[in-house]
């Protein structure tokens with residue numbers, strides 16, 4: 104048996120965040136895919152920043168010329184150069200900013216596509232473990248943060264950075280002593296930035312909490328408006344919202360105040376730098392080491408730094424936040440592409456070994472049923488031949504938690520229907536997930552017709568084994584499209600036949616546009632039971648050899664549950680089926696029942712065998728069949744009386760039988 108701890112460890116990790124190096128590498132790779140646009144944007148931004156240096160330099164020359172008594176045409180010519188350079192710098196900056204924004208948006212769009220692509224191909228277990236919330240936050244919030252920076256301040260930020268670098272170079276090129284004087288401002292700027300970042304980060308965190316609380320209070324009051332009115336709680340709720348609004352507003356004011364104080368510190372740094380440049384200029388001019396024009400250019404160069412440095416500092420926190428969000432996005436793309444959990448046969452707990460349910464050969468004859476009307480698979484019934492599905496779990500635990508499955512060996516014959524029964528937390532869903540290949544057992548193996556799932560590619564596994572869980576998603580679109588997710592080639596007749604098989608025909612007739620009716624978000628809302636029926640119809644269309652149904656009939660009242668049970672039976676007819684039976688009526692009709700207790704198989708056999716053995720299952724069955732206590736409101740209803748009188752009344756009970764004490 105293959106030790107799957109490596110796979111398990113990978114699947115237990117939360118979605119990773121990329122390192123700085125990985126983030127830069129990913130960005131470089133994306134920019135490299137757009138060489139023309141990247142080069143054009145870079146050249147234009149550098150040209151714009153360089154053109155911006157022309158005016159101060161010309162002004163310095165102009166000062167020297169005026170002192171030297173140059174003629175008017177020369178001075179007018181210099182003025183013309185200044186005007187021309189200003190216009191050119193403006194044009195280059197505008198085009199450069201537009202190209203940079205386009206470049207940034209394109210890179211981000213591609214990154215987002217890669218994130219989604221990787222997310223959709225992640226091993227299901229990784230997603231299950233990390234939770235979709237983390238992924239949605241990355242594809243939503245993190246993308247929004249990065250987009251905001253790219254769209255609003257990204258080009259200006261880059262332009263400012265280039266301006267600072269080129270201006271500093273220009274200052275040193277003019278006179279290295281003037282350049283050094285300008286550097287005198289660096290410690291003051293650094294201190295100002297440290298002061299700001301130490302305060303701004305917690306402030307922003309508090310602001311997010313405060314605005315979140317305000318939104319929560321408002322949404323809560325609106326959602327519960329009927330209750331609020333019924334108990335005359337309007338004033339209390341309005342007061343609560345007002346308090347939270349005041350808290351959020353106060354924090355926003357404090358942040359504004361923080362910005363103002365930061366601005367003062369930036370001004371102080373500017374003063375230090377400019378004073379140092381002017382003083383150095385004065386000394387150099389006095390000692391004839393530089394011209395007045397050069398000192399003027401140096402002062403103007405330094406003054407030119409005010410805006411870009413201020414912008415860089417004030418945007419630093421949002422750029423840092425964007426960097427963190429970017430690392431989270433890149434983190435998803437670094438995950439390995441999806442694969443089915445590795446598994447291999449043999450090893451320490453071979454099927455047929457000493458594990459409790461190693462003998463899958465409690466092969467009872469399947470219930471009769473022609474399967475007539477079922478549009479597709481007509482696989483053989485339970486019987487001899489290689490096991491369709493073999494699940495061996497030495498042990499399984501989530502993260503470092505307790506062992507939740509131990510020494511489980513389960514073998515399903517082709518076409519056999521096996522029901523999993525057990526108290527809440529016994530490990531049914533975990534075993535179902537492992538059997539379906541979406542959870543890699545910590546130590547164990549799953550094989551499909553003797554072939555380890557790890558040796559099959561993910562698509563093959565998904566085609567052969569289908570899992571229906573309680574949480575069924577109905578995608579926005581037409582009903583037909585939603586069903587064709589399982590089989591894009593399916594004709595209308597096949598889709599209708601699948602719906603017919605799971606008993607949706609009556610409901611379908613009531614829909615104004617039939618299969619073209621829009622369902623899901625923005626369309627017709629379906630009940631949980633209807634969504635389950637659609638999932639079962641999709642199962643029919645997908646036509647897998649093995650079906651794993653986890654709580655697929657749990658989402659309905661008594662009558663709905665029986666309909667779903669019938670639908671599930673029809674949809675899985677002829678398929679090898681593992682079903683987590685929430686209602687014992689479902690277990691009773693299975694070919695074989697496996698009872699789990701504290702992660703171990705404690706009983707298995709047919710319904711009759713288990714009843715005859717007098718074990719936990721029979722106790723569970725008896726308590727489930729026990730007469731329903733008469734409720735006052737039921738006493739009045741004829742239907743309730745009739746149900747109690749009928750011998751088969753019990754299976755109608757809307758009782759989560761498997762959650763009853765065993």
Ligand SMILES: Nc1ncnc2c1ncn2[C@@H]1O[C@H](COP(=O)(O)OP(=O)(O)OP(=O)(O)O)[C@@H](O)[C@H]1O
Pocket residue numbers: 231232501504507525526527528529530531532533534
């Ligand atoms: N993703 C998870 N992370 C950590 N522990 C988990 C996770 N899923 C299940 N467990 C734990 O594993 C044990 C078995 O849970 P499982 O859901 O498989 O039982 P179950 O028999 O299906 O229960 P129920 O009928 O209530 O769904 C429980 O103790 C549960 O808390």
